[in-house]
Amino acid sequence: MKWEQALKDFRHYLQIERGLSANSLENYALDVKKLMGYLQEHSITISPLRIPPETLQQFVYDTARTINASSQARLLSGLRSFFNYLVFEGYREDNPMELIESPKTGRKLPDTLSQEDIDRVIGAIDLSSPEGERNRAMLETLYSCGLRVSELTALRISDLFFDEGFIRVTGKGDKQRFVPIAPATQKLIRIYKNEIRVHFRAQKGHEDILFLNRRGRQLTRAMIFTIVKQLAEKINLGKRISPHTFRHSFATHLLQNGADLRAIQQMLGHESITTTEIYMHTDRSQLAGIMKRFHPRGEQKGPA
Structure with missing residues (x-):
């Protein structure tokens, strides 16, 4: 089996299965293409069914010089999945990645914005243009619903259930969830949809997409990143942010205001509660306040 065929079959498996x-x-x-490029560069001709752990270890060693620990861990995870697939299908008897350890990356806390900074970013949008009304509605939706950028760009008019107070979100693996949406955000979406979007001619296949670009097509993820970056620069925010920063802020602000972690997990669309627990980065002063307020010994003085 050649690498190209193995990769094609692997992609088909990931998509269908x-x-x-x-x-x-x-x-x-x-991830697989990086390994294929490395083998070609070093004139190593070997099938994915025969490649030994030693070759993969050398690939990992050489690659580690050019990428950080987080990217390296992601690369190794992808290759493990690829060779696990070959084992699953009976092409190989072993996974040559099993004994190769991933680097220790630690748990990076997500960047967040304060409510004031979020207001400043959204307040910097130029509402004199049609795109301004659209951008305001988009960023408010990102923050008030905690969406991933891909979920925002794929949001459809038929996903809006404003009478019930929810939107339907299609997340990773095409899994759907219903997320509450605040009346204020509903209002901004209605303004955009009824007063701005109606003047855009949606292209075929994009008629139901909520947020359109000037050509009447679904916005790209890169365009959302650019919009956020330019707004941060406009107000001299002093930190690099992305659309995901609004999602992190959504979860953090809910948690700080007493929301249940399980409820946040459902709204974010996390499969595991462990993923959601990364937002438990409450500062020590707040923890001390919680102890003082809620623990039966919190207000009592020590023995005389």
């Missing part, structure tokens, strides 16, 4: 999104498919494919 595991139901992964197009973005996830591309990430897994890139």
